[in-house]
Structure formats: C-alpha cells, structure tokens
Amino acid sequence: MKLTVVGSGYVGLVTGVCFAEVGHDVICVDTDASKIAMLRDNVPPIYEPGLDELLKRNAGHERLQFTTKLSEALTGSSAVFIAVGTPEGEDGSSDLRYVKAVATEIGKLVDGPLLVVVKSTVPVGTCDMVAATIDAELLKRFPAGSHGSANVKPWVRVASNPEFLKEGTAIEDFMKPDRIVTGVTDHESAAIFHEMYAPFIQDDPSRLQVMELRSSEMTKYAANAMLATRISFMNELSRLCELVGSNIDDVRRGIGSDPRIGKKFLYAGPGYGGSCFPKDVEALLSTARQNDCELTVLKAVSHTNKLQKMHVARKIHSHFGGDLKGRKIAIWGLAFKPGTDDVREAPALTILSALVNWGAEVVAHDPVASKTFGRAWVQAGMKESQISYVDEAYEALDGADALVLLTEWPEYKRPSWSRIRGLLRTPVVFDLRNQYPFKSLAEAGFHYECVGRPDSQSNSRNAGAK
Ligand SMILES: NC(=O)c1ccc[n+]([C@@H]2O[C@H](COP(=O)([O-])OP(=O)(O)OC[C@H]3O[C@@H](n4cnc5c(N)ncnc54)[C@H](O)[C@@H]3O)[C@@H](O)[C@H]2O)c1
Incomplete structure (x- = not known):
C-alpha cells in the first residue's frame, strides 16, 4: 500500500x-x-x-x-x-x-x-x-x-x-x-x-480493535489519564510513607503482585513528565470543563504531580538549611525518562529552575538529552549561563555538594561509589528514582535521600530490615 x-x-x-x-x-x-x-x-x-x-x-x-x-x-x-x-x-x-x-x-x-x-x-x-x-x-x-x-x-x-x-x-x-x-x-x-x-x-488479528470515532479518541486520553493517575497515587502515598516510616517500594511490590492492580506505572519519583501525560491530562480536564463535567480524580492527579516536583526540589533545599547559595549540585539525567532525548515537561525543568532560583550552581549530565534540554531551558525563560553541561557523568561531580539522580539511565545504575565519594565535596545523594541501595550508601558515609522510603537517619535505624 x-x-x-x-x-x-x-x-x-x-x-x-x-x-x-x-x-x-x-x-x-x-x-x-x-x-x-x-x-x-x-x-x-x-x-x-x-x-x-x-x-x-x-x-x-x-x-x-x-x-x-x-x-x-x-x-x-x-x-x-x-x-x-x-x-x-x-x-x-x-x-x-x-x-x-x-x-x-x-x-x-x-x-x-x-x-x-x-x-x-x-x-x-x-x-x-x-x-x-x-x-x-x-x-x-x-x-x-x-x-x-x-x-x-x-x-x-x-x-x-x-x-x-x-x-x-x-x-x-x-x-x-x-x-x-x-x-x-x-x-x-x-x-x-x-x-x-x-x-x-x-x-492475533483481534489485537486490532474497531470502534466509533469518539470512543477511539477518548480511549487514548483514558489510557494516559489512567497511567498518570497511578503515578500520582503512588507519589502522593510516598509522601505519607516518608512521614510514617513506610517504604513505598515495599508497598509497590506488595500491591503490584495483585493481578487486579498489576506491577507497572507504580513507581514513586519526581513526578510524571514528557510530551503526553501532562498535556493529555490537561486536555481531558479541558474537555470535561467544556461539557460541565467535573473530573475530580483527574484534577487531583494533575495537582499532585505539580506538588511532587516541588516536594523533591524542597528536599534538596531543606537539606542545605534553605540556602543553596554557593552550593554546586550535580545532576544525572535530564530526559523525562531513559531512552529518549525528549525533555518536554521533564521534571528536570521545574526542579533545576527551582534550584537555580534558590541560588545553586547546577552542572548536568545526560547521555543524549543535553542539547534538547538546553533549548527547553531557554524557552522556559531561564538563562543559558545558569546551567552547565558535561559530557561525562563523573565530571559533573567534581567539587559538587550533592549528586541528584533524576533519570534512571542504565549507565547511572551501578556507579562507583568510591569514585563518587572522592569527587563530591560533601557526600550527599538525592536519589529521586529510588535506584540505589540506601543501606550500603549510609554505611559508606553518604547522606542519602530518596522518595517515599524512610530518610537516611531512619534508614540507619531500619538498616537491619533491608
Ligand atoms: N511523543 C510520544 O511519545 C507520543 C506518543 C503517542 C502519541 N503522541 C501524540 O502524537 C502527536 C505527535 O507527537 P510527536 O511527539 O510526534 O510531536 P513532534 O513535535 O515530535 O512532531 C510533530 C511534527 O509535525 C510537524 N508539523 C507540524 N505542522 C505540520 C504540517 N502542517 N505539515 C507537516 N508537518 C507538520 C512538526 O514540524 C514536527 O516535526 C501528538 O498529538 C502527541 O500527543 C505522542
């Protein structure tokens, strides 16, 4: 054809x-x-x-x-x-x-x-x-x-x-x-x-589903809204976990093994991003408004996502006593997820802007997304000079006060912690994708914070449980 x-x-x-x-x-x-x-x-x-x-x-x-x-x-x-x-x-x-x-x-x-x-x-x-x-x-x-x-x-x-x-x-x-x-x-x-x-x-030709135009159009929004809902639900719950000492990853495993729930899209993190979920959630809310129909669940999903990005940014801010002036923060990952150079609505845009506005110097690495991020950063009203990029992940750490993991690219998954310890000015890690073993990091002398798992002090208390 x-x-x-x-x-x-x-x-x-x-x-x-x-x-x-x-x-x-x-x-x-x-x-x-x-x-x-x-x-x-x-x-x-x-x-x-x-x-x-x-x-x-x-x-x-x-x-x-x-x-x-x-x-x-x-x-x-x-x-x-x-x-x-x-x-x-x-x-x-x-x-x-x-x-x-x-x-x-x-x-x-x-x-x-x-x-x-x-x-x-x-x-x-x-x-x-x-x-x-x-x-x-x-x-x-x-x-x-x-x-x-x-x-x-x-x-x-x-x-x-x-x-x-x-x-x-x-x-x-x-x-x-x-x-x-x-x-x-x-x-x-x-x-x-x-x-x-x-x-x-x-x-299996039955995988081709045929329906009316308006049902097909709605199906796409329903799919993205459902996935965004799962993420926001887990992010919201992760904030409560942090307060009451539960571990969101254990909770995820516990609920995800129920076939009625399933394992996917239950990961707590810095909020959903990308070119689809944020805009599609807003577009569905807009359709609802035009039809005088209130989608209360979806409104909360969108609101929770905005809160989550700032919640994780504030973790960094408060660790340094609410003053990031003179602090150098190393960022690993800019794309909204691994495997793409797409940074549209990436949480990195909101989080890094906040850090810079609070006075931090930001040095970022991403395997493929630095160029697209540079353009989006300027489009978002930030200055080119307010961020720098490096070609090699460890380069970002040289003299930095903290490492922030924002995108779980495979190359960040098993880093050399001794090398990181040697490069950072202060051994502080914010793991916004819950990728690293907090027990061994605490033992290696890092201050370690993640999302929805007990904080580093509680980690030490609960170390025996991991
Ligand atoms: N990116 C995703 O993961 C994804 C997944 C599913 C659905 N979608 C949807 O698919 C659509 C496209 O998304 P995308 O990410 O590919 O967008 P994109 O911005 O990457 O690509 C759109 C392209 O259309 C071109 N274009 C604009 N007007 C044109 C015209 N009049 N004639 C010819 N070309 C024109 C632009 O130059 C651009 O290259 C969107 O509605 C998006 O929501 C995207």
Missing part, C-alpha cells in the same frame, strides 16, 4: 519507518525543512533506539521517502496519517491548529479515494472537525451541483487511530503492538486498517 505520514516527529517518523519496514511504500512529510534534509541523509532528527537502522534500511530500498510538500506525497496514497503535534494551549485545551492546517491542505489537494487517519492525540470530536474542514475545501473545489460534486463525499473518509508507543521503546511498541485502536465510520475504513496493519498482528 502507498501511505503518507504527515509530521515526522517521534510518532510520525516511527510510524513511517515501521510501515516501510513491513513493505508499504511510505512518504513522510514535514514542514520543517531541516528535519527533512537530515532524514534524506538518513540522519534521525530525534534519538530513538533502533530508528537509525530502520531508517537506513528502508530509505535504501526506496520504500521510504521524505518531502516538505504534501502535494508530492498524496497522489496514489490509500491513506494519509496526520501525526502532527497537539500541544497544550494556554487554557489547558489541546491546540489543534496543526491538525486543522493539515486537514485544510488535504482538502485542497485530494484527488482520489483517501482514508484520512488522525494519529495525533486529539480531543473527542476532532475527527468530525477534520472531516468538516476537508469537506469545506472540497465544496470550494467542487461546488454543489457542479460536475463531479456527486463524487466528492465518497472520496474522503476520516478515521481515528491513536498511537500508544512509548518513547525509548517506540520501534518495538509499533512493530509488536499490544493493541491497535481504530475509530471508523464505515466497513471500508476498517478493511483498510486491517490490510495496513496485517503484518503487525498476524499471530
């Missing part, structure tokens, strides 16, 4: 290369000329494990092409995917300007039967908006009553196909999906989805 994918970011690019990998002819479109130039040179503009290999292989076989012009891509395509950004608007609602712009362009260009698939995460009703936008353009080109007008409507069908890939494992998630959610208005659209996705679900 010939497929067009509009938007070559984390979702569009992965969608494009994976469809090409199973043999479809794919053209990826993006308005960002520098991105397209890089992709034409087989250089991925984002970091995603496995992406560069797939990109090279499929571009080499000419199943994968890149252009800045939708007009070059659309002719002969069976389907066009809209995978552009839907950032958070000022009032928390989803900003649909990019989706609408693509729909308008499709309406101006479409010249044959086409399935328009909305893959971006969009509020309920957006597919209807896309269909109406395309129809309006078609009506301009084929006014009612004119020759050809009878053929206009059947040309274009709009469908929903939200994406559930996770950055860091995006290729694997797309190639081996646990489910493919589609929203359609007719059997023909469902048949096109089955043909398109057949190579990904050969062992």
Whole structure:
C-alpha cells in the first residue's frame, strides 16, 4: 500500500519507518525543512533506539521517502496519517491548529479515494472537525451541483487511530503492538486498517480493535489519564510513607503482585513528565470543563504531580538549611525518562529552575538529552549561563555538594561509589528514582535521600530490615 505520514516527529517518523519496514511504500512529510534534509541523509532528527537502522534500511530500498510538500506525497496514497503535534494551549485545551492546517491542505489537494487517519492525540470530536474542514475545501473545489460534486463525499473518509508507543521503546511498541485502536465510520475504513496493519498482528488479528470515532479518541486520553493517575497515587502515598516510616517500594511490590492492580506505572519519583501525560491530562480536564463535567480524580492527579516536583526540589533545599547559595549540585539525567532525548515537561525543568532560583550552581549530565534540554531551558525563560553541561557523568561531580539522580539511565545504575565519594565535596545523594541501595550508601558515609522510603537517619535505624 502507498501511505503518507504527515509530521515526522517521534510518532510520525516511527510510524513511517515501521510501515516501510513491513513493505508499504511510505512518504513522510514535514514542514520543517531541516528535519527533512537530515532524514534524506538518513540522519534521525530525534534519538530513538533502533530508528537509525530502520531508517537506513528502508530509505535504501526506496520504500521510504521524505518531502516538505504534501502535494508530492498524496497522489496514489490509500491513506494519509496526520501525526502532527497537539500541544497544550494556554487554557489547558489541546491546540489543534496543526491538525486543522493539515486537514485544510488535504482538502485542497485530494484527488482520489483517501482514508484520512488522525494519529495525533486529539480531543473527542476532532475527527468530525477534520472531516468538516476537508469537506469545506472540497465544496470550494467542487461546488454543489457542479460536475463531479456527486463524487466528492465518497472520496474522503476520516478515521481515528491513536498511537500508544512509548518513547525509548517506540520501534518495538509499533512493530509488536499490544493493541491497535481504530475509530471508523464505515466497513471500508476498517478493511483498510486491517490490510495496513496485517503484518503487525498476524499471530492475533483481534489485537486490532474497531470502534466509533469518539470512543477511539477518548480511549487514548483514558489510557494516559489512567497511567498518570497511578503515578500520582503512588507519589502522593510516598509522601505519607516518608512521614510514617513506610517504604513505598515495599508497598509497590506488595500491591503490584495483585493481578487486579498489576506491577507497572507504580513507581514513586519526581513526578510524571514528557510530551503526553501532562498535556493529555490537561486536555481531558479541558474537555470535561467544556461539557460541565467535573473530573475530580483527574484534577487531583494533575495537582499532585505539580506538588511532587516541588516536594523533591524542597528536599534538596531543606537539606542545605534553605540556602543553596554557593552550593554546586550535580545532576544525572535530564530526559523525562531513559531512552529518549525528549525533555518536554521533564521534571528536570521545574526542579533545576527551582534550584537555580534558590541560588545553586547546577552542572548536568545526560547521555543524549543535553542539547534538547538546553533549548527547553531557554524557552522556559531561564538563562543559558545558569546551567552547565558535561559530557561525562563523573565530571559533573567534581567539587559538587550533592549528586541528584533524576533519570534512571542504565549507565547511572551501578556507579562507583568510591569514585563518587572522592569527587563530591560533601557526600550527599538525592536519589529521586529510588535506584540505589540506601543501606550500603549510609554505611559508606553518604547522606542519602530518596522518595517515599524512610530518610537516611531512619534508614540507619531500619538498616537491619533491608
Ligand atoms: N511523543 C510520544 O511519545 C507520543 C506518543 C503517542 C502519541 N503522541 C501524540 O502524537 C502527536 C505527535 O507527537 P510527536 O511527539 O510526534 O510531536 P513532534 O513535535 O515530535 O512532531 C510533530 C511534527 O509535525 C510537524 N508539523 C507540524 N505542522 C505540520 C504540517 N502542517 N505539515 C507537516 N508537518 C507538520 C512538526 O514540524 C514536527 O516535526 C501528538 O498529538 C502527541 O500527543 C505522542
């Protein structure tokens, strides 16, 4: 099948290369000329494990092409995917300007039967908006009553196909999906989805779920809202654990082994971030507001997440007696999670801004995200000079007053504590991902704080229990 994918970011690019990998002819479109130039040179503009290999292989076989012009891509395509950004608007609602712009362009260009698939995460009703936008353009080109007008409507069908890939494992998630959610208005659209996705679900075609447009759109938000809820629930509970001497990781194991609860997304930490959870929670709350429906649980989820970021920042602040002036803080990890260079809404942005505003000097290391973080830092209104970056993790520690672990990249998991002890000015570790064994760190003379586990003094008291 010939497929067009509009938007070559984390979702569009992965969608494009994976469809090409199973043999479809794919053209990826993006308005960002520098991105397209890089992709034409087989250089991925984002970091995603496995992406560069797939990109090279499929571009080499000419199943994968890149252009800045939708007009070059659309002719002969069976389907066009809209995978552009839907950032958070000022009032928390989803900003649909990019989706609408693509729909308008499709309406101006479409010249044959086409399935328009909305893959971006969009509020309920957006597919209807896309269909109406395309129809309006078609009506301009084929006014009612004119020759050809009878053929206009059947040309274009709009469908929903939200994406559930996770950055860091995006290729694997797309190639081996646990489910493919589609929203359609007719059997023909469902048949096109089955043909398109057949190579990904050969062992179990029932993984392709077909439902109404509005249910499909809501499913994506419900999934992210549920996952964000689990994280906020555990973060909130971790704060109580700190006060009453319980260990949130033991509690997690205790509840996660119940199959009704499950093990995933129960990790306490510095709060959820990334390009999806924060904005999708706000967008769902906005949809609720527009419909006079109060989502009290979700409101609390969002509020708890904001509190959590500041709660962990304040741990550092209070350890130094509320004065960070003259303190050098080493940061390990800037990305919102390992395996990606995406720093959108990363807790690091809030936490590091707070530390800097409290007077700290911040030196940061991340295996891949320093560049993207540098841009986001300035966009967030901070000064370039207020942070420095190092290429090697241990370099950040030289003369620092504390190490803060913010992203659990594999390379930080088993560090040399003797080397760290030798480099730090004061042996202080804030482990915001609960990665390190607090007993041995306490024994090695570190002041160690983490999230939702008893603090370092209580750790010593409870050391026998670990
Ligand atoms: N990143 C994720 O992990 C993820 C996962 C699931 C769903 N989503 C959703 O997928 C959508 C895309 O997210 P992303 O992270 O890939 O965004 P992104 O910002 O990485 O990529 C969007 C791309 O669209 C391009 N674009 C904007 N307007 C365009 C136009 N008119 N024509 C062609 N290209 C245009 C931009 O230049 C950019 O390259 C969002 O709705 C997001 O919520 C993201």
